[in-house]
Amino acid sequence: LVVMDSKPMHDPLAMSAILQICTARASAELERTESDAERHKLSSAVEQTADSVLITNAEGVIQYVNPAYERTTGYTRAEAIGNKPNIVKSGQHDAAFYTRLWDTIRRGEPFRDIFVNRRKNGELYYEEKTITPLKNERGEITHFVSTGKDISERMRSEQEALRVQQFLNSVVENLPNMLFVKDAKDLRFVRFNRAAEELLGYSRTEMLGKGDHDFFPKDEADFFITMDREVLNTGELMDITEEHVHTRHRGTRLLHTRKIPILDERGQPLYLLGLSEDITERKQAEGMLARLGRILDSSSNEIYVFDAESLHFIQTNQGAQRNLGYSMEELKNLTPLDIKPDFNRENFEALLAPLQRGEQEVLSLVTSHRRKDGSLYPVEIRLQLSRAESPPVFVAIVQDITERRQAEERLSYLAYYDTLTGLPNRPRLLERLQQAMVDAERVNRLVAVMFLDLDRFKVINDTLGHHVGDALLKGVAKRLQACVRPGDVIARLGGDEFTVVLANVAHMDDVARVAHKILDSFVQPFRVDGRDLFTTTSIGITIFPFDVHDAEGLLKNADAAMYHAKESGRNVFKFFTSELNVRAERRLKLETALRQALARQEISVHYQPQVDLKSGRIVGMEALARWQHPELGQVPPIEFIPVAEDTGLILPIGAWVLREACRQIKAWHETGFAKLQVAVNISGKQLLQKDFPQQAQTILRETGLAARYLDLELTESILMVDTGAAAAAMQALHALGISFSVDDFGTGYSSLAYLKRFPIDILKIDRSFVRDLATDPNDVAIVKTIIAMARALDMRVIAEGVETYEQLSFLRAQGCDGSQGYYCSKPLTADDFTELLADWKRLSLGKCRLEK
Structure with missing residues (x-):
């Protein structure tokens, strides 16, 4: 928990760094707070923080949640208090996870991890959570305080990007870039990262709260402080292309440092943020990148490097050359526009603009690539601008998603179509029927819904086998399609039940005419496996808007009318009610x-x-x-x-x-x-x-x-x-x-x-x-x-x-x-x-x- 100055900082990276530092001190600060005014300040911070806060007693019963907890979980304060934190338990963690959690906090130690929890509405979310035990003056644990940050979007993005960014993450993780933050008032260090510790040879504990003169020779320290003051006085970023620094164990290193002022809302400096790259290791880094290049060159993914200005390809891996059918020499004369038919120069440059302006680090998109032979295939692209190269280049990691796209299309087809006949299934039918109803209302037309059931189909299926029954159903589907207009809908709901939706019907006579046409189409036998099969159908019909005004109701009415048709001797059609006659009489009167x-x-x-x-x-x-x-x-x-x-x-x-x-x-x-x-x-x-x-x-x-x-x-x-x-x-x-x-x-x-x-x-x-x-x-x-x-x-x-x-x-x-x-x-x-x-x-x- 952090109480911060209300004045906003001007740099998100510095704010993030300072928040991390202050968070580590929050528990101790809570115990040191004595006065009512301080308690009120901390209470307000808890109530207003964007992170969720939950406090339980020693038995784990919730006694307090803040508004952020309510927003994150969907549970109100009244619903949460008196329950245990497991109301958001998702079942995504095993028993060992919770054993480790309880063992840690019962020892009086904080527990930190990423939790997969479930909101009140059933949605899963990721939370970066810290659970801290609170003790009384006797050292007994009286409460547990849980603070959490909803990182669902970040986790989803990370999971989605994981496949295509593993090599980039490896490179970034191994880059020896140092980050430090100094207080603007006395230029003492308030934040250090791991790379800084490794580079300088000092631990964070040694560095924090101290200044440059505590670690570096006087001339170096004076230089650092002079540059720092200039940055803070001008309020502008300073790019120091070369500066020397004496380290504890690695001698003198040469750094490329950028110093950035972090200002408050009035433009007054609060902190100084420094980012340093150890450029003495550049040769080693180039060797490492060369090794990575050999690995990536053999990757099945396509990897492209192209010039940020001319857009011409500079380098591609074997995977790109293999998938496209071009040699490297041919590709050097091409640009991404030559293999991306969805883009022209104008919209492609607009796509790249956020990367060039620094508004985005990575850009993801799905498009198509065109091979040398003209064929197209779908791809998923992760694109990044690398300014480390001179001139800057774009690096694209491309995955051929043909198989995934085919699988998605197959799943979509299975979700909306009957696999046997290829006709729409019930969900697709309801969509089309609903649209037909909307269209009919707009132009004052009718929609007819016909429910068809084959007479004595079960006898054929059980006697001659399911393969014969399946072939008969396919034949029925073809004949029904021949009886209706292109815009009408034929669906198979399962078994031997079919539904026909006649859209945009002008008169009742049109419905009866189609019903007669369907019955007549069953007069000729169906030729299956060398034998002639005879079957008829019973049809129930309902009309929108005369009967009901919802799709499910129409299907229900048509089904009832179909059973009435079967009871009337089969091979006939029946309308749902006699109300159609009443309506016809009223229309004549009108x-x-x-x-x-x-x-x-x-x-x-x-x-x-x-x-x-x-x-x-x-x-x-x-x-x-x-x-x-x-x-x-x-x-x-x-x-x-x-x-x-x-x-x-x-x-x-x-x-x-x-x-x-x-x-x-x-x-x-x-x-x-x-x-x-x-x-x-x-x-x-x-x-x-x-x-x-x-x-x-x-x-x-x-x-x-x-x-x-x-x-x-x-x-x-x-x-x-x-x-x-x-x-x-x-x-x-x-x-x-x-x-x-x-x-x-x-x-x-x-x-x-x-x-x-x-x-x-x-x-x-x-x-x-x-x-x-x-x-x-x-x-x-x-x-x-x-x-x-x-x-x-x-x-x-x-x-x-x-x-x-x-x-x-x-x-x-x-x-x-x-x-x-x-x-x-x-x-x-x-x-x-x-x-x-x-x-x-x-x-x-x-x-x-x-x-x-």
């Missing part, structure tokens, strides 16, 4: 009522404000169609809009909504409210009418609304249908001054190609990405990307479905232009919206405030 809705003035337009996130002002609104039927009540748009689309009623309804919205916003303008813009949704059928631009121009002229105040909202799917006609219509409308926005952006095609092709002014972030901004990092990344992309394309961004201050605050911080959602207002009638406009100043300071 269609009939919708044909009269406009004439009966049952359709109205509601308006939802769009708020500028910089000024907090209302800058526009979206016009939303609503249908209030005297008998059916409020019919949701998601229900009547598809009916209107299918029947063609969307054209008169859409035209009426467009006219009404333009008329109303013009009325607001004339009343004296701000010049607001109205956004009106239009369907693909509206847009692709040959005279739609003329229709829009007529409505604007007759209502007196300037074109710049009209924004037409389109979905991404509309832009993908007859793109030529859509682009022509949009260009004509845009020329009038009408703007365009893409509704529900990110849930459809989200292609940069159409963003460039069509005259789009606004992107509207779909509410599904806004809803979970506070909890889903994927949504955060998507929203940030959309905003950044829109800014790059000079488009505005409006987020839909904003319901909380946290969502609004995040969007505002990311530079989103506007928001729309229940946080500020639900969709309102024209009269209510008029009141909203009149009272907006008060509301914007209250419910719809931008800042708390």
